[in-house]
Amino acid sequence: STFDTKAGKTSFVEYYKQKYNIRIRDPHQPMLLSRAKKRDLRAGGSELMALVPELCQMTGLTDQMRSDFRMMRAMADHTRLNPDRRIERLETFNKRLQTSPESMEVFKTWQMELDRRLVEVPGRLLPQEMIFFSTTANGVQAGEQADWTAHFRNNPMFATVRLNRWYLIVPNRATREANDFLGCMIQAARGMRFEISNCEIVTIPDDNPGTYVRTLDNILNKDPQLIMCVVTNNKADRYTAIKKKCCVDRAIPT
Template identity: 45%
Template structure:
């Protein structure tokens, strides 16, 4: 019900100036209610008449690197969509064979859309050859699965695009299970109405970028002046079919430009299993990094951990961090690499304002509102067009990297630029967002660990 949602959004997505006014009105009510004042006096507390003011910092805009040595600034709102459409991608995957599966009745729309897709790929300097077309007569789940089995067995394609008439979750799950668990073929599912929508060129560009990512390419990159650095993201998603079971996904960078990633997913039913799985997956990632970098292990490992509540922090430090350090010590034969473990929290009640407006992307607050007994900071990395922006909290619970706090903040901000599903910054480091995307896919659709043949590809985008 879109009209109802729009009416609700007027009240829930308040712009910053309205939110400040509401807070001040609420504060005045509290100040002028005798019973509340009496309670506060009993606790020897006093409410300040105004919002707290303090000094923050705004980090410089990042430089986005495209192909053919093209470099552009991220812009004041950290969105480089326009530059993305007119510049070649940083690294092209080689797409040699792909298949499109579609319903017979949508043949004309599919052929037209493939033409648009090839055209948008050409502007990105990404060559998309003509696909093999596979028609099916009805939209039953079995028809799609049979068609997938047939094309994989006879054609062995690099990529399969499946056009579906609507967003039915059982069909989507069956497609993903067949191609991500039983076989190892990246897939792109497209809803039929998008083939003929007004913004078809924009949709085609996004799909071309996704296809490039899923076969091992890279749309853009960010310069990071640190050699031998591996960054990992970890997130958890509950299994929708088995109560009490969750899937933990870890995604780790395995090259110097943070464009290739190794992923691992493991199910667990309690915190102890999670800790063991995470430490084992970090070891696997270090081994994979070493294989991709002339048998050189990373010198510095930074882990961004999402999905941790306030009360779980001592448990995470005592179990997860300790186990990871033990496993790394064994792997590095006694010599520990530089190591940091950072807890990322998105669900916050804290709001920051800059002269009654939303602060720009790159705003850092590490004084006054942070905890005196922690190494933590707030970072606004995303730009919002509606409502009030929410900062993200980074709590560094372990750090032997010797990076100064401003360098750690800058590195965290850089990582928010590398999520390839959106040509702008996201709220958390890209590795965390990838881990969330992977955990969500497995928890919602696959319910099993994906095929190991896909471990080095961003098949879950």
């Protein structure tokens, strides 16, 4: 493929070799076309931009990555920095700029000087909020990290409704995991003074959307307070079918 430059027509292979000293290994690979955004068009850019696949790199996160709790938590350690670590990173970056000959040359060209210290502004430290879980329990402080999860598990809730009529829909292959989850949930609810009766477990042979819908039709006629559906993955069509049946057709919490 070729395109026009001020010096005339040139190929992508020649352009990247001369401009960036990059050798494209496959001269016959199909090009990727990216349609420019409106703001790029207003700035005078081309409507279509040709990209060499060999030089492209995927960015962002896949659905599989987002569903990996451990990976997302490890990533949060690097992206959600506390104030002390953020200041440390900024000071390290500042030091690199102050000691790098290339960056100092840029500062000199623009007649700029970068302060070696971060700007300090006055602030006010707010007191910790008190959280009241019920009218009879004493309030607890939210904590310096605003993490009151442990208190939430060990204090009665402000108001509760006894859960008597509820159903669990689970595929046959996930029955064991569902029973383990039920045990943990009922135990956690006991500490919050949330009374949960034993549910009626409905097993289904497969996890097809139609199977869930037919099972829900049978349960909805029994006036349930809650329906819990166990799914084997995060397929959108199954989730949409369940929510349509229980939110659009009938207003039942699921």
